[in-house]
Amino acid sequence: MHAFTESEKWLQKASDCYDDADILIDYGKKQGPVKIIYYSAFSCAKALLTLHKIKAVKHSSVMSLFGKVLVKEKGLDKKFGRFLNETFNKRKNADYTTSPEEFSRNELKGLLKTSSDFIQVTREYIAQIKLLNACVIAKDKKTAGVS
Incomplete structure (x- = not known):
């Protein structure tokens, strides 16, 4: 599968997670949204790494390679690297403790806003790389005398 297609699929997952988290927040849920917001950030990171043909399976590898x-x-x-790590830790707390932290609607909406920003930056980054790739291909064809 082409890196652009794979990246766009990860971006769609990020957007779907965003929508799901927004619905849960509207229903007054206090823990579930932070888990899904993390997966939105994780999917953005996977989209960008995939675009650069970098394979990472473990969450720790994705976070490390994203930062590097x-x-x-x-x-x-850098705020997106921090956001990825912050939401990972919040998700772990929500998933693996018997008394997880509860988040206010305002806290969750703030995380959701950063998630939206991350999705937008990811979308723009993919578009820029696609444009650069198209320019290189066009230049190569012109240099080779192909129309």
Whole structure:
């Protein structure tokens, strides 16, 4: 499967998770939304890593490679690396403790806003890479004398 197609599928998963979390928040849920918000961030990270043909399966690998490649090497805003780690820790707390932290509607809406920003940045990043790729292909064809 082409990296663009795979990345776009991860981006769609991120967007679907965002929608699901928003619905849960509207229903007054206090823990479930943070889990799904994490998976939205995770899916954005997977979309961007996949675009660079980087395979990562474990959550820790995704977070580590995201920080190394996308933030440090490619210059993506550090806030998204922090957000990925923050929501991972909140999700772990919600999943693996008997007295998980409950989040206020305002806290959850704040996390959801950052998730929306992450999705938008991911969408724009994919579009930029696609455009650059198309320009390179067009230039190569022109150089080779192919119309």
